[in-house]
Amino acid sequence: MIRRWLADLVLGTRLALSGGGARTALVRLGLTAVGLGLGVVVLLTAASVPHLLGARDDRAAARSLDPAAAVDGVDPVYVAEREDEFRGRGLQGYLVQPTGPHPPAAPGVDRLPGPGEAVLSPALAELLRSPDGALLRPRFPQRVVGTIGDAGLTGPNELFFYLGSDTVARQPHTVPVSRFGAEAPRRGLSALDLLLVVVGATTCLVPVFVFVVTSTRLAAAARDRRLAALRLVGADRGQVRRIAAGEALLGSSAGLLAGGLLFLLVRVLVPEITVSAFRGGLFRADIVPDWRLGAPALLALPLLACAAAVFALRKVVIEPLGVVRRGPRTRRKPGWRLLPAVAGGALLLTRPGDDDARNPAVVVGVVLVLVTVPLVLPWLVERAAALLRGGSPAWLLAVRRLQLDSATAARLVSGVAVVLAGSIALQGIYARTESEQPVARDVRVLASFYATSFADAQAFANAVHALPGQGAVPVRTVGQFENAAGERTPFRVGTCGALRVADCRDGDVYAVAGGGHRPTPGEPVWFTGSRPAGPPQWTVPAVHDVPAVGDDSAALLVTPAALATASGAGLTASVTIPAADPDLVERVRNTVGWNGTVYSLGTERDGTHALVARVLSVGSVLVLLLAAGSLLVAAGEQLRERRRSLAVLMANGVGRGVLARSLLWQLAIPVAVAVVVAVPAGLGLDWLLLALVAHRPMVVDVPAVAVLAATAAAAVLLVTALTLPALWRTTSLEHLREE
Known part of the structure; x- marks a missing residue:
């Protein structure tokens, strides 16, 4: 049958x-x-x-950071993760600072770049060579020493990078890494x-x-x-x-x-x-x-x-x-x-x-x-x-x-x-x-620059003011330190004219009424987010009381000369630019470079x-x-x-x-x-x-x-x-x- x-x-x-x-x-x-x-x-x-x-998730997990792992025979590398954009395209990567001749291996990369060197994804390297990447090139002045292979990318058109720098250890949100690869969080x-x-x-x-x-x-x-x-x-x-x-x-x-x-x-x-x-x-x-x-x-x-x-x-x-x-x-x-x-x-x-x-x-x-x-x-x-x-x-x-x-x-x-x-x-x-x-309203660009001194923050402010139409935009410089007991104090740094304090003198420190924890004069402190951990980075000078000024949330107002004795102050200079055109946004990103972040507020999407x-x-x-x-x-x-x-x-x-x-x-x-x-x-x-x-x-x-x-x-x-x-x-x- x-x-x-x-x-x-x-x-x-x-x-x-x-x-x-x-x-x-x-x-x-x-x-x-x-x-x-x-x-x-x-x-x-x-x-x-x-x-x-x-x-895609496996390759993303293979290059993710695992700061908790310590590997014998591997010299840790300081890594700071950066996410950015260029004309709507996602741009992300790592700033790296090796601590020895045997850094950990990253997927798709022959070797991690040293200071002044860069390893780029093929799509990013091609974009930088094209006429469309003219506004992006100032963000990558490093010498390109290699490209990232497929094992280190989620897709062939991804814009990803590894940039070598000798200042990564002093930047906030930096972690020492002895191994790349961790379980990536799944999308919910x-x-x-x-x-x-x-x-x-x-x-x-x-x-x-x-x-x-x-x-x-x-x-x-x-x-x-x-x-x-x-x-x-x-x-x-x-x-x-x-x-x-x-x-x-x-x-x-x-x-x-x-x-x-x-x-x-x-x-x-x-x-x-x-x-x-x-x-x-x-x-x-x-x-x-x-x-x-x-x-x-x-x-x-x-x-x-x-x-x-x-x-x-x-x-x-x-x-x-x-x-x-x-x-x-x-x-x-x-x-x-x-x-x-x-x-x-x-x-x-x-x-x-x-x-x-x-x-x-x-x-x-x-x-x-x-x-x-x-x-x-x-x-x-x-x-x-x-x-x-x-x-x-x-x-x-x-x-x-x-x-x-x-x-x-x-x-x-x-x-x-x-x-x-x-x-x-x-x-x-x-x-x-x-x-x-979220409804897109009040579109703004918020730029934050990580500085190790007030001079660096002032240089950033000058660069922002040099941008077209931004000569009068206010730039705020803030920071935070903590004492041996772990008590944290937010502060703001500025000239006497910017702080708007009566009878102000450069070199003084002022405690704002109701501003939070008030440090004791002569108390040793460490700037939050600064590396490496070691001896105290600053000794709090005499503090003068002042009434609250405007909507300032800082507990202390610090004049520049007062930080002259600080070693590697961790400061953040921030500026908000309303309704910026696309080219101006890219110029702001170039001004910040990789020592900070730039966000487009009011346009966030899931x-x-x-x-x-x-x-x-x-x-x-x-x-x-x-x-x-x-x-x-x-x-x-x-x-x-x-x-x-x-x-x-x-x-x-x-x-x-x-x-x-x-x-x-x-x-x-x-x-x-x-x-x-x-x-x-x-x-x-x-x-x-x-x-x-x-x-x-x-x-x-x-x-x-x-x-x-x-x-x-x-x-x-x-x-x-x-x-x-x-x-x-x-x-x-x-x-x-x-x-």
């Missing part, structure tokens, strides 16, 4: 390769392979995400971000299986004629179903091969196209499908294709004398088609909780709601086509075609409908997360949320392209199946313009119905997830929903335009011959 079944499957594959002529069969097989291949690419890409994120996701991931992943994956079923049904009429011929020579109905499964198995196998080749092409192109989509870009080697996810999905595709091919024969009577497809049939009923939506809504109504969006009930509920869209669509298209009357010849041709075969049209646009419904739900959740992000949003945006674009590609493939095959009837219409005087408009209406009407289904489904799913799962009010972004619906309409116009050349060839009179 097994041998007989295998023989039937082999016969099906042979018929798929030769049925209707070798050329026609190969074209049909190619179209099916392309449709399935697009789905395979999406599945393989989705299965690669866990490995991709894990590899809020409830809304989890919902974004769940809905985004479902929206990207559910259409794939819809497209697989659609691609399997290509050239169904020609296949049914071949099966009728087999019935004529003695094949029974069971054999017919197995032969049909064999044809689908060949198409799905070709789709797996085509998808694998397309996936390899994606891996080649990814390092070039993901710069703005994923911070730092993606390494080609990171895009490796997880076999635990990819293998079941890829094995499911041939099974799904065979099941779809056999299931499609349930209402087709294939007899030795022909195929009965257009006989009287009952209307589709909506009852069972709504059951998945009811079940999905019931699962979401279980309210798994604010912080439990990972609950499988949420995932299954989203899948069931989205699956309802392609199930309800054929019934609605059939009902809509039955109600349409009158119109131009192109309209009449389109409506009559839909009335005769509405299921094919519904299958063509079902993928677009699923993508549209999921995108609307995704957009609603994204709008809610955006509304909970990095994890931004990462999730970028990834989902890329996924949505890929699935939209998949939807358009599948629609184009299916529309092209429909033209091939109808080439003789179209040629007959052309021979009887119907113009090509009428046929083109008819083709447009045949796609536009089902798409309009798909929009009518997808918009309420997407909004309903959005409400279920936000109100019942995340317990947040629903936000409807009407312009975004309108844009998404317009995108579906644009897809119809695009597919119609791309199929016009095929239509011109199809309407050739030579197709009047029976092949």
Whole structure:
């Protein structure tokens, strides 16, 4: 029995390769392979995400600092971590100061740089050499002695550096490191971000299986004629179903091969196209499908294709004398088609909780709601086509075609409908997360410069005042010291004019009333954050009492001459520049260099949320392209199946313009119905997830929903335009011959 079944499957594959002529069969097989291949690419890409994120996190952990570890035979290196930006691109790295000839090894680096040397990532080195990096070069005056290898970068386009300096030990937030590598903290996701991931992943994956079923049904009429011929020579109905499964198995196998080749092409192109989509870009080697996810999905595709091919024969009577497809049939009923939506809504109504969006009930509920869209669509298209009357010849041709075969049209646009419904739900959740992000107001640039003396702080202030339009901006110099008991005292350093103290003399120290801990004159203290630890760095002189001045939070006001006896004072000079233009921000960063930090206040964003949003945006674009590609493939095959009837219409005087408009209406009407289904489904799913799962009010972004619906309409116009050349060839009179 097994041998007989295998023989039937082999016969099906042979018929798929030769049925209707070798050329026609190969074209049909190619179209099916392309449709399935697009789905395979999406599945393989989705299965690669866990490995991709894990590899990035592992490399980030390998270069992270582990100050607690002490390694025998390794000379510690003082390291200060720095994060910066250049025209919106993240820029980060380490300032290093070796303490001996045997520093620890950093991943991807042959040796750590010494004072005045730099080791840069390839992308950063290229940026500095390009004209676009002119404003960035002042931050890297060091001599470049090497580049960072892939093992030390999260992505090929990451801007990362190691800069050697002999002042790192005296800077704040510096740690001695004997080994690079520690467990990196994993990104945490809020409830809304989890919902974004769940809905985004479902929206990207559910259409794939819809497209697989659609691609399997290509050239169904020609296949049914071949099966009728087999019935004529003695094949029974069971054999017919197995032969049909064999044809689908060949198409799905070709789709797996085509998808694998397309996936390899994606891996080649990814390092070039993901710069703005994923911070730092993606390494080609990171895009490796997880076999635990990819293998079941890829094995499911041939099974799904065979099941779809056999299931499609349930209402087709294939007899030795022909195929009965257009006989009287009952209307589709909506009852069972709504059951998945009811079940999905019931699962979401279980309210798994604010912080439990990972609950499988949420995932299954989203899948069931989205699956309802392609199930309800054929019934609605059939009902809509039955109600349409009158119109131009192109309209009449389109409506009559839909009335005769509405299921094919519904299958063509079902993928677009699923993508549209999921995108609307995704957009609603994204709008809610955006509304909970910090509102950008009072945009300012805050620059902090780490100085070891008041002279250094004053030099920084002079450099800031030399910037265009910043001659009068105030620069504050502050610090903090602690005594042997660990009591800390914040202080501010400035001239008498800046401190606004009556009867002020340079060299005096003033204690502000109510300002906090007051040190004892003659008490030895250490400046907080200063290195190395050793003898006291300053002895507090006589202190004079003054009333509180303005909103100054310092406990002491110190004049410059009073610090003349200090050894290596740890000071911070800070300046706030309101509403700075981009070039001025970069000049401020250059002025600070790596002896401080620069922040853009009022524009802070959650990095994890931004990462999730970028990834989902890329996924949505890929699935939209998949939807358009599948629609184009299916529309092209429909033209091939109808080439003789179209040629007959052309021979009887119907113009090509009428046929083109008819083709447009045949796609536009089902798409309009798909929009009518997808918009309420997407909004309903959005409400279920936000109100019942995340317990947040629903936000409807009407312009975004309108844009998404317009995108579906644009897809119809695009597919119609791309199929016009095929239509011109199809309407050739030579197709009047029976092949």
